[in-house]
Amino acid sequence: MGSTTNTVRSFDVGRYEEDSLANRSGGSLNTEKITVLAGVSYLVATIIGFTFIPTQHGIFILWPPDAVLLAFLLLIPRRLWWVIMVAAVLPTHLFIQLHYKIPFTTAMEWFISNTGEALLGAYLISRMCDVAELFTEIRAFKRFLLVGVLGVPVIASLIDAGLVSTTELDHGHWLTWTTRLFPNMLAQLIIIPMIVTWCLEGKSWIGEVNLKRCVEGAALLTCLVSLTIGAIPFGISYTSEFQLVFLALPVLLWATLRFGVGGVSTCLLIISVIVCWAATNRQGSFPLSSLADVIHVQVYLCLLSLPVLFLGVLLAQHSRTQASLRESKACLIDSQEQERRRIARELHDGIGQSLALLQLELAGLETECSPETKTRIQSIGKQVIEVSGVAREISHGLHPSHLEYVGLRGALKELCRIFGRDMSLNIDFSQSMIPDPLAPEVSLSVYRVTQEALHNVSKYSHARNVGVRLQLVGNALVLEVQDDGIGFVINHQRSSGIGISNMQERIEAVGGRMSIKSAQLQGTKITASVPLKRVLRRCA
Numbered sequence: 001m002g003s004t005t006n007t008v009r010s011f012d013v014g015r016y017e018e019d020s021l022a023n024r025s026g027g028s029l030n031t032e033k034i035t036v037l038a039g040v041s042y043l044v045a046t047i048i049g050f051t052f053i054p055t056q057h058g059i060f061i062l063w064p065p066d067a068v069l070l071a072f073l074l075l076i077p078r079r080l081w082w083v084i085m086v087a088a089v090l091p092t093h094l095f096i097q098l099h100y101k102i103p104f105t106t107a108m109e110w111f112i113s114n115t116g117e118a119l120l121g122a123y124l125i126s127r128m129c130d131v132a133e134l135f136t137e138i139r140a141f142k143r144f145l146l147v148g149v150l151g152v153p154v155i156a157s158l159i160d161a162g163l164v165s166t167t168e169l170d171h172g173h174w175l176t177w178t179t180r181l182f183p184n185m186l187a188q189l190i191i192i193p194m195i196v197t198w199c200l201e202g203k204s205w206i207g208e209v210n211l212k213r214c215v216e217g218a219a220l221l222t223c224l225v226s227l228t229i230g231a232i233p234f235g236i237s238y239t240s241e242f243q244l245v246f247l248a249l250p251v252l253l254w255a256t257l258r259f260g261v262g263g264v265s266t267c268l269l270i271i272s273v274i275v276c277w278a279a280t281n282r283q284g285s286f287p288l289s290s291l292a293d294v295i296h297v298q299v300y301l302c303l304l305s306l307p308v309l310f311l312g313v314l315l316a317q318h319s320r321t322q323a324s325l326r327e328s329k330a331c332l333i334d335s336q337e338q339e340r341r342r343i344a345r346e347l348h349d350g351i352g353q354s355l356a357l358l359q360l361e362l363a364g365l366e367t368e369c370s371p372e373t374k375t376r377i378q379s380i381g382k383q384v385i386e387v388s389g390v391a392r393e394i395s396h397g398l399h400p401s402h403l404e405y406v407g408l409r410g411a412l413k414e415l416c417r418i419f420g421r422d423m424s425l426n427i428d429f430s431q432s433m434i435p436d437p438l439a440p441e442v443s444l445s446v447y448r449v450t451q452e453a454l455h456n457v458s459k460y461s462h463a464r465n466v467g468v469r470l471q472l473v474g475n476a477l478v479l480e481v482q483d484d485g486i487g488f489v490i491n492h493q494r495s496s497g498i499g500i501s502n503m504q505e506r507i508e509a510v511g512g513r514m515s516i517k518s519a520q521l522q523g524t525k526i527t528a529s530v531p532l533k534r535v536l537r538r539c540a
Helices: 031-051 065-074 080-098 102-129 138-164 173-207 211-231 240-280 289-368 369-397 401-421 440-461 490-496 499-509
Strands: 428-433 464-475 476-481 513-518 524-529
Touching: 031 065, 031 080, 031 173, 031 240, 065 080, 065 102, 102 138, 102 173, 102 513, 102 524, 138 173, 138 289, 173 240, 173 289, 173 476, 211 240, 240 289, 289 499, 401 428, 401 440, 401 464, 440 464, 440 476, 440 499, 499 513, 499 524
Parallel strands: 428 464
Antiparallel strands: 464 476, 476 524, 513 524
16 A cells, blocks of 8 residues: 555445545544554553452453454555554454463454454455444344344354364363353444444534533433442442442443443443452452353343344434434425426516516507506506516515525515515514524524414414514524414414424424423414524525
8 A cells, every 4th residue: 555544435335335524524534543543442451351360260251352353454445454453453363462461362262252253253244234334234233133143152152162273272162162151142232232333423422521411421421330240349249240230220221221332331341340340359249259250240241232222223223313304304394495486487577577578578568558548558567567566475474585695684684574464464673682683494484483483373363462582592593473362272383284394394304302382362472493503504
């Protein structure tokens, strides 16, 4: 490779091969940084694996290196896999294995089995599903469990057991297979979701960090660590770790609901490290007096992880579906506005100009006709003027072009004036602290919501007075339309018409929210708010 800072083409649906960690993380990482990160992560993971070896058994409780390597392979194109393997994993593996006095032959055999498992898993997973959907779609997550957590570790552990059987570390083929299988399965289940989700979505999460989010995260970690460490000293029976499940589960559900798969997988790793440390040091609920006890710890951590990960993926899938629906609605609304704009232009430029020419022709005929005919032509001219005015009003109603010239404040003021005049309503419009200019899509959505709300007031409410207020409240642009009419039953109104649904969809399309308060004979108040970051998104 001549240069290792090439930019890989951006993600294409169904095409894993051309995607890269650098592109998915916003271009902040190049190949050298990925290689260094993979090497450091593999080193730390190997140290953690060797740390959690009960001295009385000499077997691993958790073996993270394979999972770390597999996760990084999933995040880079296949043509760069050899860079990770040769430049990062091999020297790191040999250094740490020889440091722990593992024979060179055994270390190389473990390198083959570890990297073979990661390569096979990454290849199969990337062929079967889109990596970007791995922890956001239930179908892809099931395939990950089937291949990455179950299938590949079973095959790799069989091969590993065969390799180790030729060394002095052999404890019997099936015993060796068992002691390799469960640590790998546990690590794949916990570590891969954490690395993949953080690398793919970490930058967007960091961009949304605020004080409230930081306080919540600190409180979550404090509760998690306190419950896990606090439960360790109590009891040594086999039921104690399952009591710990019920202690940790509410906090994990909290992490899942508020921080998604990335947050809950991080919490699961923290719990696993604490529990493995306690088991290695014979603390609390995990007396490792036999191999069955070690497997018991691993099964406990898997049982703790699976439900919350499934829930996290299900919530992520639901969020993606909702985002897709919102995007579809926004596209439909945009298409509707484009069609309205076209029709309005045809009315204004086509029919409007034709009527203006007709009016000129009629004016020219007045000088050539008898007085009686002249009177009729003048009458027709007046009708043409009226039709022209109606066409102009329809054109402005279909597409409020004055939004582009006078802005949202001026357009709403004029809208309130016209509605008040035509519908005999006393409309009080007020505005304060409104930034200018606003994003065009936000201005149009707020204008349409106001238009629909005033239309409903004039048609259904029998109100005499209406208040329209546009203001900044906190970090949001807020529109309030309140009348003193007869009110309505909200649920019934929503089920009987589409006006409120249209308003709701328009506000949601620009990332806002809408609420309605109404009661019979007590009037109605409609409140729509749009976050300020969306309001100013396209401002210069």
